[in-house]
Amino acid sequence: MNPISAVKSNWRILLLVAFVGFAVVALFMPGGIVADNSVGGNESLQDSPTNLEFGLGLEGGTRMRAPVTGMAAEGIAPDAVSDNGQVDQDRIDELEAALRGDGAEQLGLEPANASVHVQDDGTVVAEVFTDDVSDAEFAAALQSAGADVSEDDIRDGVSQRTRDQIIETIQTKINAAGLSGGTVYEQTTPNGDHYIVVEVPNMGSDELRTILSERGVVEVVAYYPTESGNQTNETVLTGDDIASVDPPQQPQSRPGQSSQGYVVPVQVSEEAAPGFQQQMNDQGFTDPSEGMGRCSLGTINGTVDFDHEGEQYCLVTVTDGEAVAAHSMGSSLAETMRSQEWANDPIFQMGAQNQQDAQSLSVNLKAGSLRAPLDFEESQVYSIEAAHADQFKQYSLLIGLLSVLTVSGVVYARYTDTRVALPMIVTALAEVVVLLGFAALIRMPLDLSHVAGFIAVVGTGVDDLVIIADEVMDEGDVSSERVFQSRFRKAFWVIGAAAATTVVALSPLAVLSLGDLRGFAIITILGVVIGVLITRPAYGDILRRLLTDR
Amino acid sequence: MAYFDVPEIEYNRYSNRQLAAVPLAVLAVALLVLSGSFLVYGTPVPLGMDFAGGTELTVETTTPADEIPAAFDQQPESVTGAGGENQYIVQFASSDSQTLREQAESNLAQNGDSEIIQSISSTSASFGQGSQQTALMGLVIAFVGMSAIAFLLFRTFVPSIAIVISAFSDLMIPLAFMRLVGIPLSLGTVAGLLMLIGYSVDSDILLNNHVLRRSGDFYESTYRAMRTGVTMTVTSMVAMLVMGVAAFLFGIDLLASIGIILFVGLAADLMNTYMLNLSLLRWYKFEGVRS
Numbered sequence: 001m002n003p004i005s006a007v008k009s010n011w012r013i014l015l016l017v018a019f020v021g022f023a024v025v026a027l028f029m030p031g032g033i034v035a036d037n038s039v040g041g042n043e044s045l046q047d048s049p050t051n052l053e054f055g056l057g058l059e060g061g062t063r064m065r066a067p068v069t070g071m072a073a074e075g076i077a078p079d080a081v082s083d084n085g086q087v088d089q090d091r092i093d094e095l096e097a098a099l100r101g102d103g104a105e106q107l108g109l110e111p112a113n114a115s116v117h118v119q120d121d122g123t124v125v126a127e128v129f130t131d132d133v134s135d136a137e138f139a140a141a142l143q144s145a146g147a148d149v150s151e152d153d154i155r156d157g158v159s160q161r162t163r164d165q166i167i168e169t170i171q172t173k174i175n176a177a178g179l180s181g182g183t184v185y186e187q188t189t190p191n192g193d194h195y196i197v198v199e200v201p202n203m204g205s206d207e208l209r210t211i212l213s214e215r216g217v218v219e220v221v222a223y224y225p226t227e228s229g230n231q232t233n234e235t236v237l238t239g240d241d242i243a244s245v246d247p248p249q250q251p252q253s254r255p256g257q258s259s260q261g262y263v264v265p266v267q268v269s270e271e272a273a274p275g276f277q278q279q280m281n282d283q284g285f286t287d288p289s290e291g292m293g294r295c296s297l298g299t300i301n302g303t304v305d306f307d308h309e310g311e312q313y314c315l316v317t318v319t320d321g322e323a324v325a326a327h328s329m330g331s332s333l334a335e336t337m338r339s340q341e342w343a344n345d346p347i348f349q350m351g352a353q354n355q356q357d358a359q360s361l362s363v364n365l366k367a368g369s370l371r372a373p374l375d376f377e378e379s380q381v382y383s384i385e386a387a388h389a390d391q392f393k394q395y396s397l398l399i400g401l402l403s404v405l406t407v408s409g410v411v412y413a414r415y416t417d418t419r420v421a422l423p424m425i426v427t428a429l430a431e432v433v434v435l436l437g438f439a440a441l442i443r444m445p446l447d448l449s450h451v452a453g454f455i456a457v458v459g460t461g462v463d464d465l466v467i468i469a470d471e472v473m474d475e476g477d478v479s480s481e482r483v484f485q486s487r488f489r490k491a492f493w494v495i496g497a498a499a500a501t502t503v504v505a506l507s508p509l510a511v512l513s514l515g516d517l518r519g520f521a522i523i524t525i526l527g528v529v530i531g532v533l534i535t536r537p538a539y540g541d542i543l544r545r546l547l548t549d550r
Numbered sequence: 551m552a553y554f555d556v557p558e559i560e561y562n563r564y565s566n567r568q569l570a571a572v573p574l575a576v577l578a579v580a581l582l583v584l585s586g587s588f589l590v591y592g593t594p595v596p597l598g599m600d601f602a603g604g605t606e607l608t609v610e611t612t613t614p615a616d617e618i619p620a621a622f623d624q625q626p627e628s629v630t631g632a633g634g635e636n637q638y639i640v641q642f643a644s645s646d647s648q649t650l651r652e653q654a655e656s657n658l659a660q661n662g663d664s665e666i667i668q669s670i671s672s673t674s675a676s677f678g679q680g681s682q683q684t685a686l687m688g689l690v691i692a693f694v695g696m697s698a699i700a701f702l703l704f705r706t707f708v709p710s711i712a713i714v715i716s717a718f719s720d721l722m723i724p725l726a727f728m729r730l731v732g733i734p735l736s737l738g739t740v741a742g743l744l745m746l747i748g749y750s751v752d753s754d755i756l757l758n759n760h761v762l763r764r765s766g767d768f769y770e771s772t773y774r775a776m777r778t779g780v781t782m783t784v785t786s787m788v789a790m791l792v793m794g795v796a797a798f799l800f801g802i803d804l805l806a807s808i809g810i811i812l813f814v815g816l817a818a819d820l821m822n823t824y825m826l827n828l829s830l831l832r833w834y835k836f837e838g839v840r841s
Contacts, residue, residue, distance in 0.1 A: 065677065189680045189683075189684060190683070190684055190687060191680065191683060193680055195677075205647065205651070205670055206648070206651065209648070377674060378674045378676045378677055379672075379674055379677065380672065380673045380674065380677045381647050381670065381671065381672045381673075382669075382670070382671045382672075383667075383669060383670045383671070384608075384668065384669035384670075385665050385667070385668045385669060387664065387665070387668070388608065388610075388668035388669050389669075392802060395796075395797075395800040395802060396802065396805070398796070398800075399792075399793055399796045399797055399800070399802070399805060402792050402793070402796050403789045403792055403793045406788050406789050406792045407785055407788070407789045409788075410784065410785045410788050410789075411785060414555070414781050414785075448802060448804050448805065449741070449804060451805065452738075452741065452804060452805050452808050455789070455793055455805075456745055456808075458789070459749070459785070459786045459789050459790070460748075460749070460752075462782075462785055462786075463749075463752060463782040463785065463786060466778060466781050466782050466785065467756065467778055467782070470774075470777060470778040470781070471778070474774065490764075493759065493763075494755060494756050494759050497699070497703050497755045497759070498748075498751065498752040498755055498756075500699050501696050501699050501700075501747070501748050501751045501752070501755070502745075502748030502749070502752075503748075504692065504695035504696055504698075504699055504748075505692040505693075505695065505696050505744050505745070505747035505748035505751075506692070506744055506745070506748060507692075507695070508687070508688040508689075508691040508692050508695075508744075509688055509692075509741065509744055512684050512687065512688050513684070514681060514684050514685060514688060514737060514740070517737050517740065517741045520741050520808075521741075521744075524745070
């Protein structure tokens with residue numbers, strides 16, 4: 001037999017061998033075939049002998065799914081946007097005022113809890129991000145501003161833009177917490193509910209929940225005495241006024257002054273800087289004889305203690321409505337403000353009690369505040385310790401091996417012919433290797449559901465090989481190539497039909513967002529496809545060689 | 551390991567009615583169980599945490615199993631051993647995972663250096679409700695899709711409907727089994743049921759194919775189809791049983807439920823394929839009106 005015809009007649013086996021070889025390289029070659037280590041943690045790759053990546057269930061970590069708190073009224077006030085797309089900002093502000101103002105019909109919400117904006121399609125959407133407002137109140141407030149809305153137009157949930165902002169903010173927050181490999185995405189159920197899904201490896205559920213439940217609305221409040229002598233609070237800077245943030249640092253202690261707490265250097269935006277400077281000057285913060293350096297408020301349990309005597313001039317850092325630190329105006333800052341020069345280079349230091357607070361303050365400023373809070377009442381949480389997940393990994397490997405052994409045993413008991421049974425088992429295993437290689441190649445994070453999929457693949461794989469073997473050996477020994485071909489083709493019709501039903505049965509699971517089951521469906525479908533296209537034809541060739549050549 | 555071969559059954563000793571009566575009776579009992587359960591409990595099968603909401607904690611503690619419930623303000627639904635030593639799975643109807651975690655951490659005795667809470671999983675009732683609808687939709691789509699393929703493959707009514715009926719029965723019998731044994735419907739069991747739609751149809755297709763598309767005597771074709779089909783189904787059943795039992799011992803719920811459901815469903819499939827489907831086919835072949 002010359003080499004070309006040898007290749008020709010065995011091309012199916014060669015194809016399988018090539019695929020297995022490729023899969024083995026993808027599995028074991030350090031760094032993988034696609035040398036892209038930017039995704040996921042590098043360190044996790046090096047301590048495992050393969051390139052397989054594992055999901056939360058086998059690696060440890062936490063996943064939370066939660067909807068966003070809030071409701072929205074879409075398509076209100078068509079008059080705010082003209083036909084050529086010109087937005088009437090005054091009208092938008094008017095609507096927003098209806099939600100934030102304290103008037104009769106108005107809702108009096110915090111600025112962070114209400115929003116009106118124009119969507120990409122030119123419609124106006126109003127949203128509130130709290131459960132304290134009823135549908136009727138929301139509708140009434142919008143009507144008071146002349147919007148054409150009834151109670152029935154109010155729906156639960158928030159706009160796409162809000163969800164996108166939330167996802168972006170959470171992503172920044174998780175990255176800032178120093179954890180690689182965390183992902184945030186949106187999931188939509190078939191009945192139109194939107195969930196924000198956050199997955200973080202190697203983090204406990206309590207820690208993640210703390211990060212997610214912090215709204216992260218940061219404000220700087222001026223606490224100073226008015227002319228009548230009473231102390232008053234006034235918000236002078238909000239998170240939106242901050243243009244850039246530096247990492248937290250400990251201020252250098254000057255002689256004669258003990259260094260207290262940490263600071264986060266920030267740059268105030270060009271728009272907000274002159275106003276802030278003016279306010280500081282007007283309120284007396286920068287006057288050496290009045291407010292400069294005059295703040296002696298202490299803290300109790302992490303919040304500022306406002307119980308004091310005498311006049312206080314403090315810049316208070318407020319996070320989510322809680323005063324976390326109070327600092328006085330330093331002499332150098334006061335000087336540049338007095339001379340009106342500060343606004344040209346508006347650097348400012350925000351105070352924090354300790355390094356941890358400073359870190360979270362810096363993260364909150366960088367990531368911005370969570371546009372709307374997540375609704376943990378309706379959430380789903382899955383969290384697993386790394387040690388326990390590792391146990392699962394070993395157990396599922398063991399279960400997989402046991403299943404393969406069982407299948408091999410039954411197949412051997414049925415055929416009692418090594419010529420038939422051995423290639424059958426080897427072929428089914430080759431299928432798993434090809435699939436594992438594929439998973440390593442596309443860096444699919446494997447979970448328990450994928451393991452179930454692998455076992456199912458061995459099951460369907462062997463089933464189909466049984467069909468081929470029985471059909472080919474049907475009426476006695478296979479005498480010629482032509483007989484073999486015709487029988488093989490007959491067997492393939494059944495296999496194809498069976499594969500089609502399996503794919504159809506599992507495809508809803510691969511598409512629908514039904515939690516953990518997606519992996520199971522994807523692996524099983526992939527396995528069936530690889531099986532029909534590559535491994536089963538190859539098994540046919542192996543059988544033919546074993547049965548016809550003798 | 552014992553050598554096994556598929557016995558040849560003398561089908562001509564039984565009439566079509568006799569053959570079909572057994573699987574139809576079993577199906578009727580299954581439907582009765584499911585509808586009775588629906589009337590009494592409001593759901594045909596008990597809903598697990600994934601669909602009804604609740605919390606499942608895997609704890610590692612030296613506190614004995616019977617004292618674990620006392621650690622929580624709320625009575626747990628169940629406490630079961632999980633794989634490793636001193637590991638337990640504790641289930642609650644409440645989805646307030648925060649509180650439960652705190653109670654576990656403060657009231658259970660720590661086992662060496664291991665964390666008390668090994669894993670925590672909680673689903674709110676409303677989220678479960680959504681999953682329920684999604685799962686039901688998935689099952690319906692899968693079933694309809696499978697039926698469409700069956701009709702497309704054989705293009706004649708009786709053989710196609712025979713496949714659809716036995717697949718339907720293959721789903722109903724394990725569901726009734728779940729109600730009787732008290733296995734709750736979880737994501738794992740739904741996956742098992744979907745897999746069952748794919749698996750169970752294989753042997754029906756094989757049988758129909760041998761009988762309708764091959765020349766030769768009906769009983770001879772049937773025997774050949776059975777020899778292959780029974781081997782297939784038994785292989786899968788044994789594999790699923792091993793996987794189910796091993797996973798149950800190790801405390802891996804997902805794999806355990808997939809394994810057990812497939813085992814029961816495939817057993818039902820053996821009966822449905824070689825009694826119900828076969829009797830319909832024989833009737834069609836010998837007495838049915840050819841279209």
